[in-house]
């Protein structure tokens with residue numbers, strides 16, 4: 001998974017005489033229904049081959065072949081943005097199959113090119129979910145709608161756990177309780193240490209804690225204030241849940257924060273558009289802005305779809321049924337996936353994209369889509 005630590009490692013790579021090939025490819029099946037990205041990749045590879053010095057080309061030829069083979073053989077499993085970083089010379093290879101779009105790029109340099117990856121991490125909130133019990137803890141990160149488990153902390157010595165009858169069936173409750181809480185305390189301290197080091201290494205926007213109420217309360221009481229202040233909410237969860245179940249359990253809490261964030265964006269968009277202050281609403285004006293390369297932030301309601309027309313030659317987009325492209329005079333073909341195409345154009349001009357999942361009502365009234373402009 002794409003994370004801060006990984007980006008830091010990548011940023012420290014210096015090839016000196018070694019070369020790295022970095023590919024960013026829009027593989028979105030919606031905008032590439034016929035696998036058009038294979039052709040785009042071929043064109044980029046040809047261009048790089050022609051413009052690279054012979055000595056360097058010799059070094060990266062096998063990287064280009066490997067990348068090309070990867071793209072043509074993995075077609076079906078792609079999502080929206082594919083990122084491949086390769087240096088056969090040093091035995092280096094990374095692949096990121098991302099649920100967000102990327103701008104097509106093929107770059108040869110002495111370091112892997114990771115600026116777009118940094119932007120993706122910076123522009124999408126990351127939530128940490130900690131599940132904590134008296135003898136166990138698990139750390140998850142939610143990013144780009146996905147949950148990934150990062151680690152597990154098990155404290156085997158917690159008494160009661162492996163005895164018959166379990167935790168609550170101990171013979172001498174008072175005495176045992178003392179020992180329990182001592183060991184539990186050590187375990188929770190260990191969890192705090194792990195949590196703190198994780199939070200300092202990774203860019204995390206919010207922390208959520210799940211577990212039994214008793215364990216969560218104990219844990220929170222032991223936390224230093226700086227960490228406790230970052231906890232947004234807690235929820236009931238059992239240790240045995242799989243990551244997707246954990247995400248499902250935490251989702252109502254995450255959505256509160258997501259909705260707050262969305263509301264700010266929509267309010268700014270609509271206010272600016274109504275004042276005529278570098279923002280537009282509605283698909284037609286958004287397309288116009290995209291054609292002029294002016295989009296700074298594209299905002300639309302999740303699942304919003306629009307159809308329209310695309311020039312077969314210069315790819316000009318239009319919602320209106322015009323017989324000929326006003327720009328180059330070629331034919332216009334009908335298309336179903338206008339929003340996806342606009343997203344791709346926006347990403348190519350360096351825009352960020354906000355898909356509204358919760359705060360949708362006010363933008364629905366204004367045409368489901370809008371954009372904050374650069375100028």
Ligand SMILES: [Zn+2]
Nearest residue numbers: 311314325328
């Ligand atoms: Zn045209």
